[in-house]
Amino acid sequence: MHIYWTKINKIIEETPEVKTYMLECPEDFTWEEGSHTHLALEGFNAGDKPNRSLIRHMSISTLPQxxxxxxxxxxxxxxxxxxxxLRNLEIGNEVALFKTHSNVPLKREDKNVYLLSSGVGLATFRPLVLDYFERADNVKQIHSLNIDSSRDFLFxxxxxxxxxxxxxxxxVDNRKDYYEEVKKLAADKDGIFYIVGSDEFLVQNIEVLREQGIKFEQLMLDKHEKFKTDFLASI
Ligand SMILES: Cc1cc2nc3c(=O)[nH]c(=O)nc-3n(C[C@H](O)[C@H](O)[C@H](O)COP(=O)(O)OP(=O)(O)OC[C@H]3O[C@@H](n4cnc5c(N)ncnc54)[C@H](O)[C@@H]3O)c2cc1C
Incomplete structure (x- = not known):
């Protein structure tokens, strides 16, 4: 496993509570849209075992371009x-990245794509949408639905x-409107439904979509395939 240490180049205040850390791109660091990585802070690998309290999964909200x-x-x-x-880090400070992988690349299967997210979950979808704007090939259309009770909507x-x-x-800023909308979107029995948010959010969305006749194969979750299978089986 390669650990990339890199610098913070810029910190964007997206909303009062949400920040985007723009990190310098190491030369051989590559990723595709929908990727997540492990973001680790100084000292995470100082002991015998990695210190998990200094590591978090994070999506990459930009495109390599x-x-x-x-x-x-x-x-x-x-x-x-x-x-x-993290809040106290400044431009020029270093963080580490490792194990970067995309479970949710943009599917180009001549279908309608629905991006369902909660809060900062929208960050996962930003690069998918930019990729689609650059090249719309084999995607019929994209519909994004985001719920954020803070009403400080992102991007x-x-x-x-x-x-x-x-x-x-x-x-939307409330669950009632959100799930009413999800039901309407699920009228498309051939769409591809991406869902990003907490596990509780995934479960509720999957339940609503399943009730409307959407099949597991139509769902895209930011989980490894094995985890996804186990996760879906447990619902
Ligand atoms: C594949 C994947 C991709 C992900 N991508 C992203 C991403 O792009 N961006 C992102 O932000 N997260 C992402 N996550 C989730 C991320 O890994 C963290 O789990 C999440 O951000 C919560 O961070 P945290 O545990 O540091 O808790 P916090 O965000 O600090 O806290 C979680 C909640 O607990 C409350 N809390 C925490 N500590 C206290 C305390 N001492 N007293 C009272 N309340 C407290 C907070 O107010 C908050 O409501 C991703 C997860 C996965 C699996």
Whole structure:
């Protein structure tokens, strides 16, 4: 396993609670849209075993063409040790990245794609949408639905409905509206449904989609295939 140590080049305040850390791109570091990585803080590998409290899974919210590795995360006032340290990092400080992989690349199967997310889950979808805007081949259209009770919606200049691009974006701030909308989207019995959020959020979405006749094969989750199979079987 290769550990990439890299510098923070820029910190973007997306909303009062959400920041994007723009990291320098090491020369041989590559990724595709929908990737997640392990973000680790100084000292994580100082002992015999890696210190898990200094490591978190994070999606990469940028595309390689942007020449920067974007990590978007919510840091609330009450937060973990990891986020407390992250919040105090500055431009020029180093973080580590390793085990980068995409479970949710953009499927180009001549179907409609639905991106269902909660809060900063939208960060996972940002590169998928940018990839689609660059090249729409074999994707009929994309519809994004994001729920964020803070109402400080993210990436609103990208996630903006554009009928010429066959792209629709919806933001809602409550569960009732969210699941009513999911039911409507599930009228498309041939669509591909990506879901990103907490496990509880995944379970609720899958239940609603299944009730509407959407099959497991139509679901894209940011989980390894084995985990996905076990996870889906447990519902
Ligand atoms: C494949 C994958 C991709 C992911 N991508 C992302 C991503 O792109 N961005 C992202 O942000 N996360 C992502 N996650 C989730 C991420 O790994 C973390 O689990 C998540 O950000 C929570 O971080 P945390 O454990 O440091 O807790 P925090 O975010 O600090 O806290 C979680 C909750 O607990 C509360 N809390 C924490 N500590 C205290 C305390 N001491 N007292 C009271 N309340 C407290 C917080 O207010 C918050 O509501 C991803 C996970 C996976 C599996």
């Amino acid at each position: 942007e020449n920067s590795i974007g990590i978007t995360t919510r840091i609330k006032e009450q937060c973990s040790e990891f986020k407390t340290i 609103t200049t990208i996630f903006e409905t554009a009928s010429d691009k066959k792209f629709t974006s919806q933001f």
